[in-house]
Amino acid sequence: MRSVSGHRGDLESLGSVIRIVLQRLALGLLTLLIVSAVIFGAVNLLPGDFAQAVLGQSATPEAVAAIRTQLGLDQPLPVRYAGWLWDAARGDLGVSFAQANFASFTGRVDPSATVLAQIAPRFANTMFLAGVTAAIAVPLAVGLGILAALWRDTPFDKGANIATLSSISSPEFFVAYILILLLAVVNPVLPSLSNIFPGMSFGERLERTLLPALTLTLVVTAHMMRMTRAAILNLMAQPYIEMARLKGMRPLRVILRHALPNALAPIVNVVALNLAYLVTGVVVVEVVFVYPGIGQLFVDSVKLRDIPVVQACCLIFAAAYILLNLTADILSIVSNPRLRHPK
Amino acid sequence: MSIWLWIVTALAVIAALARAGLWAARRLSGDAPRFRDMSYGEALGYALALAAIIGGVWLWMKPGAVYFRWAVMGFAICAVAAYLFRLAGRHIGPAGLKRQFRRMPLTAAFGILVIILYAIVAIFAGWIAPHGQEAVLGAANIVPGGDPAMGGDPAFPLGTDRIGRDILSRLIYGAQNTVGLAFATTLLAFFLGGALGLLAAVVGGWLDQLLSRGVDVLMAIPSLIFALLLLTIASVWADGARGLMTLYMVLIIAVIDSTRVFRLARAVGIGIVVMDYVEAAKLRGEGMGHLVFREILPNAMAPLLAEFGLRFCFVFLTIASLSFLGVGIQPPLADWGTMVRDLAQFINFAAFAPMVALAPLLPALAIAVLTVGVNFVVDWMLHRSSGLKS
Secondary structure (H helix, E strand, O other), rough: OOOOOOOHHHHHHHHHHHHHHHHHHHHHHHHHHHHHHHHHHHHHOOOOHHHHHHHHOOOOOOHHHHHHHHHHHOOOHHHHHHHHHHHHOOOOEEHHHHHHHHHHHOOOOOOOHHHHHHHHHHHHHHHHHHHHHHHHHHHHHHHHHHHHHHHHOHHHHHHHHHHHHHHHHHOOHHHHHHHHHHHHHOOOOOOOOHHHHHHOEEEEEEHHHHHHHHHHHHHHHHHHHHHHHHHHHHHOOOOHHHHHHHHHOOOOHHHHHHHHHHHHHHHHHHHHHHHHHHHHHHHHHHHHHOOOOHHHHHHHHHHHHHHHHHHHHHHHHHHHHHHHHHHHHHHHHHHHHHHHHHO | HHHHHHHHHHHHHHHHHHHHHHHHHHHHHHOOHHHHOHHHHHHHHHHHHHHHHHHOOOOHHOOOOOOHHHHHHHHHHHHHHHHHHHHHHHOOOOHHHHHHHHHOOOHHHHHHHHHHHHHHHOOOHHHOOOOOOOOOOOOOOOOOOHHHHHHOOOOOOOOOOOOOHHHHHHHHHHHHHHHHHHHHHHHHHHHHHHHHHHHHHHOOOOHHHHHHHHHHHOOOOHHHHHHHHHHHHHHHHOOHHHHHHHHHHHHHHHHHHHHHHHHHHHHHHHHHHHHHHHHHHHHHOOHHHHHHHHHHHHHHHHHHHHHHHHHHHHHHHHHHHHHHHOOOOOOOOOOOHHHHHHHHHHHHHHHOHHHHHHHHHHHHHHHHHHHHHHHHHHHHHHHHHHHOOO
C-alpha cells in the first residue's frame, strides 16, 4: 500500500489515486461475489428443492427426477452456484415460482414469468422514489446542518437535536402513518396510495410518489443533518477558523468559506451512506404506501416463499448497498489528501 | 401547488419582517449594543421563532386541529413528567443517585422514566391488562374514546379490533411480547458477539482473521434484507408452526446483530489486551476464562453498555418492522408491529371521528416512545463518558 518514495508529482499522486480506487473496486467486487455465495448457500439450506416446490405435493418421483435433471439440480453445489452466477451476470435470474406454476400447465415458459421481467419495471420505480427522496433530503439536510452548526447551543439547535433524535428512533411506518393522517386523510392534499402504472405523466407520478418520498426524507434527513453538524463543528476549533473569526468575518461566511469546503469529504461520505440506508428503508415504506417497487415485491415473495425472486431481490439490494458504500469509500479517499498518500 | 406558493410567500414575509424589525429596534433603542451587534441571522431566528409561536397558537385555536392539540398536550405532559421525575430523583434516594440526577438533562430523565414505566408494564402485564391478549370479546370495531355517541364503549376505552379483541389489553401485552423478545434477542446477540469478539481479541492470529472476515461478509448485506431472506428459509423449515417461526426470528436477528457487537467487542478488547495487567495475568499462568471474564470484560463494560442500549433500539425496530411486514412475531401473540398493520385501515376514517386514528397510531407511538427514550439515555451516557462538549 506504501506509495513510491521520492518526489510526489501531481501525475504520481493521480496514479496512486487510480490504483487505490481500482483496489477498492476489486475489493467491492470480491465482497459482492462472496455475498452472492452466502445468498446462494443460504437458499440451498432448504429441505426439498425447486423441483418439488414447482410440482407440489402430488408429484411422482419420476417427474421430480425429470425436472431435477432438466434444471441441473442433480449436479454438485459448486457447479450449480457457478451456473447461477453466470446466468445472473448475464441478466437471467431464473423463473419465479409463483409464475412458473401457471406456466407449467401451458408447457412452456412465458417470457413474463422470468424474475427479470418482474423486477425490471419495479426496479425503475424504486430508483425513482429514491431519486426524489435524495433530491429533497440532501439539500435540506446539509442546509439545516449548517444552520444548526451556526446557531449551536441556541433553542433552535436544541430543538433540532430532540427532533432529529426522535425522527431517527421512530419506526418508518409511524412517520408514514402520521403523514398519511395529516396530509391525506384530514387535509386531503396528497394521495395516500401510490398506484403508479406505466404511461403516467411525470407530474402525476411525482405527486403520487411525494408522500412516500417525504416519509423517507424525514427519516434520512435527521441522520444526515446530525452528521453535517458534527462534521462542521469538528472543524470549528481549528486555528484557521479562529483566525477568520478574529479577523472579524461574519459567522455564516466563516462556515461557508472556511469550514464547509473542508467538511465536504465527511458530508459526501454521510450522504452516500444514507443513500445506502435508503435501500433498506424503502422496503417498509413501499409496503405502507403500496408503492409498486422492488421492496414490495421482495416482501410479497418472502410471504409466498418464492425463492428465485427472493434470491434475486436480495442480490440486487446487496449490490446496491455495496456499491453505495464503495462510492462513499472512494469519494472520501479522493477528497482527502491524507488518505491519498497512505503512510 | 398553491400550498408551496403560500410557504414561499410566508418565508419571504418573515425574512422581510426580520430585516425591518432589526432596523426598527436599532433606531428605537438608539443603537443599543444589544441590537447594534445583532446579526441578521439572529434576527431571522427570532422572527422564525415568533412566526412558529403565532402559527402554533393559531392552530391551537382552530377547531379542526385536534391532532395538533393532542401532540402539544402530549409533549407538555412528557416534559412535566420528566421534570417531576428529575425533581423526585434529586431529593429522594441515596446520595450517589441524587448527584446523578442533579446534572441530568431533562431528555435523559424522560428516557429513564420511560424505561422504568415500560419495564413495569411488561413485567406485570398479566395483572394490569383488563382482558386476555387472545380473548375475543363480543363486539368488533369499537371506536376508541369510550363515547357511545361516536361508536365507542366505556368498557373498552381504546376500542376493539376487527375480530373484537380489546386494544388496550393487547397494547399492554405487546409491551411484554415485543419488548421482551427484543430484550432477549439483544442479550443473545451480546453473548454471542461479545464472547466471540473478546475471544478474537485475546487469541488473535488465524481465529481473529477467520471471524473478522466472516463478520465483514455478513455486514456487507443490509440487515433487514438479510433477515427477510433468512426468514423465508426459516418459514419453509418451520412449515407453519408459529411458535417455531418466532423462535427462528429471534435467533436470526440475534446472529445478524451479533456481528455489530463483535466488531465493537473486538476493537475494545484489542485495546485492553496490550495492557500491563493483562500481560501480568498471562505470566501468572491464568487460563482463558479468567483472562476474558476477570481481566478484560470488567474494563470493556462501559462502551459495551452504551452499545447495548443502541443495539436494543436497532433490534426492537427491526422486530417491529418485520412484524409490521407480517413475517416477525406471529399471531395470536399481541405485538405492536402486527397491531399497526392490522389496524391501519382505521386511519381512513379519521376525518369522521378523530379518535379512530388512535387505534393504529398508539402501538406505533408505543414503539417510538421507547426507542426515543433509550436513545436519549444513551446520548447522555455517551456525552458524559466522552467528557466532550458538542
